[in-house]
Amino acid sequence: MTAPAPTPSFWEDVIEIFVSPADVFRRRQKTNPLLPMLFVALSIGLIFFATFNTLEPIFDAEFSRNIAKMTATNPQMAQAGPEALNKMRGFGEAAAKYGIGLIMLVTMFVVGSVGWLVGKMFGSIQTYQAALVVAAWSFMPRILGTLLGSIQGLVMDPASLNSPLSITLSPARFMDPDSSNQILYQLMGRFDLITIWVTILLGVGLCVTGKVTKSNAVIFGIIMWALGALPVIRQALV
Numbered sequence: 598m599t600a601p602a603p604t605p606s607f608w609e610d611v612i613e614i615f616v617s618p619a620d621v622f623r624r625r626q627k628t629n630p631l632l633p634m635l636f637v638a639l640s641i642g643l644i645f646f647a648t649f650n651t652l653e654p655i656f657d658a659e660f661s662r663n664i665a666k667m668t669a670t671n672p673q674m675a676q677a678g679p680e681a682l683n684k685m686r687g688f689g690e691a692a693a694k695y696g697i698g699l700i701m702l703v704t705m706f707v708v709g710s711v712g713w714l715v716g717k718m719f720g721s722i723q724t725y726q727a728a729l730v731v732a733a734w735s736f737m738p739r740i741l742g743t744l745l746g747s748i749q750g751l752v753m754d755p756a757s758l759n760s761p762l763s764i765t766l767s768p769a770r771f772m773d774p775d776s777s778n779q780i781l782y783q784l785m786g787r788f789d790l791i792t793i794w795v796t797i798l799l800g801v802g803l804c805v806t807g808k809v810t811k812s813n814a815v816i817f818g819i820i821m822w823a824l825g826a827l828p829v830i831r832q833a834l835v
Contacts, residue, residue, distance in 0.1 A: 607632065614737045618798050621734055622805040630729035634705050637733060640740045642698025644747055649694050651750030654758040656690055662775070701739070708732045708821075712799055715820055721807030731802030735795050742766075742791035766790040779833035787826050796822045 604624065605613060614621045625633075709732030713725050723731075746764040757763060760774035762782070767789035772782050800818035803809055809817070 607636075610734075611636070611737065614734050614798070618734070618801050619805050622731060622802045625730050625734060626724075626727040626806045628730060630709070630726065630733045633730070633733035633737075634702055637705065637736045637740060638698040638702040641701050641743045644740070644743045645697045646694060648747035648750060649690075651747060652758065652764070653690075654755040655750075655761055655763065656693065658759040658774075659761065660685075660689060701736070705729070705732045705736055708736075708799070708825075711824060712803065712817075712821060715817060715824075716803050716807050716809065719803075719807075719809045719813040719817055721803060721809050723803060723807030727802075727806040731799060731806060735798035735802055738791050738794045738798070742789075745791075762786040765792075767792075780830055783829040783833045784826060786829065787822065792822075792825070796825075 610621045610625065706729065709729035710725075712732060713721075713723060713728035716723050716728070742765075745766070749764045750758065753764070760769075762769040762772075762774065762785075764770065765786055767786050769782055769786035769788075772785060774782060796818045799821055800814040803817050804811060804814040
């Protein structure tokens with residue numbers, strides 16, 4: 598009698614998710630989602646913390662852009678002195694530098710929860726636990742995206758680092774963040790290859806763990822992509 602093949606380890610599945618995601622979702626759907634979630638959050642947090650200085654021009658540009666908008670709607674902001682602005686800038690940078698891991702953790706829980714609910718529209722039998730597992734493993738490409746963004750911060754002209762979308766693999770990186778239509782600009786940022794990759798993995802995960810058809814999984818992915826666009830459209834309108 599042939600002995601069953603050993604179950605791949607967590608580290609093997611970290612690699613496998615990039616080449617054979619359906620197998621990973623099939624194996625991991627009943628496991629605790631916290632381990633992959635923490636791995637994604639900590640990996641992104643450590644990369645971001647270690648390379649923060651290379652991306653500082655982006656935060657400087659965003660801070661100046663936001664202050665200009667706030668001053669336009671609140672004239673009292675124009676009276677704020679350099680010390681007050683520096684404090685605001687320091688707080689924003691600290692929140693980004695130290696809070697990105699927590700933000701990613703919350704995002705995975707939200708995406709998993711929303712994905713679980715949206716999947717029910719297509720007759721999904723996916724459990725809530727499996728939905729969180731799918732969200733966690735689907736976010737693995739975000740680690741690669743963070744690493745690629747940090748490398749771009751090292752090699753790109755600082756003058757080109759004028760927006761968070763300037764280091765994405767999307768059409769928005771070629772657009773001017775100040776002169777472009779803001780809704781169009783943010784929507785183009787959603788066509789980032791890493792974002793699309795994550796969305797595809799979410800669809801594959803629903804197909805495997807929720808037992809939905811491939812066509813419904815594609816529609817599910819489109820809906821998830823569109824729902825993810827709502828916050829950035831709101832940001833553009835604000």
